[in-house]
């Protein structure tokens with residue numbers, strides 16, 4: 001689709017930009033993580049991605065107990081003696097405490113930015129993108145929660161001739177999918193479970209929209225890769241994986257499915273945000289034999305399969 005106008009002033013919220021990624025699309029890529037997610041997966045390794053607002057993370061290990069944050073907070077939300085330090089009910093996310101905490105005891109997660117500012121950063125990688133055939137992947141959170149920002153950013157990337165990819169849960173209105181797809185080369189779509197009751201219990205939303213959008217994206221003919229987080233007690237069994245592989249195979253053009261074994265890497269962030277890690281510390285990463293068995297099941301459906309994406 002020809003690009004007529006790009007709104008470089010379009011605002012959006014991001015919480016991270018990761019350079020030199022090689023797992024989320026072809027070549028060397030920069031991943032832009034957009035803030036906010038309508039899903040609440042119990043195993044989420046980026047819990048700071050879920051809330052659309054800027055959040056403050058407290059990392060006790062970095063705190064030198066100087067007391068500046070308590071003194072500076074305009075609404076009295078910080079108490080040096082309080083477990084977790086911040087009264088989250090009172091906190092207005094103004095960021096004053098984090099901006100003045102040099103040791104990194106308090107850190108802001110998320111910032112309001114514009115397409116223009118993000119592009120200034122991305123342009124520093126132009127040569128890498130060109131040499132490697134890489135580009136930009138938008139991720140989250142759920143990037144489709146900020147469709148205007150995502151679309152303008154993708155248009156700006158396409159105007160530079162870069163490859164564009166989305167890493168998405170697919171949880172968005174059909175209208176959003178229709179509007180964004182012309183600017184996308186590759187979609188990495190999470191399918192977590194086909195049993196809606198289980199989906200609702202662990203992901204806290206129905207899978208209906210996701211399944212519908214998977215078919216819609218496939219029908220566009222754009223490259224589509226299905227990603228499955230393999231989570232103990234949720235979908236870490238042959239039937240769940242087989243059901244997803246069968247569904248993936250039924251989607252127009254899908255040739256590849258990634259199996260992503262559960263890990264606990266983000267567990268400590270829950271405490272930093274004053275949240276509970278409901279998965280429980282005792283849950284283990286699925287072992288190699290289990291993952292290889294699932295890979296075989298996926299391949300029996302005629303799909304290529306990678307463990308770990």
Ligand code: SF4
Nearest residue numbers: 063066067069101105
């Ligand atoms: S300003 Fe930072 S280092 Fe000082 S007490 Fe607060 S969190 Fe700790």
Ligand code: SF4
Nearest residue numbers: 073091092094095097
């Ligand atoms: S973000 Fe603002 S309101 Fe919240 S704890 Fe820090 S200084 Fe107080």
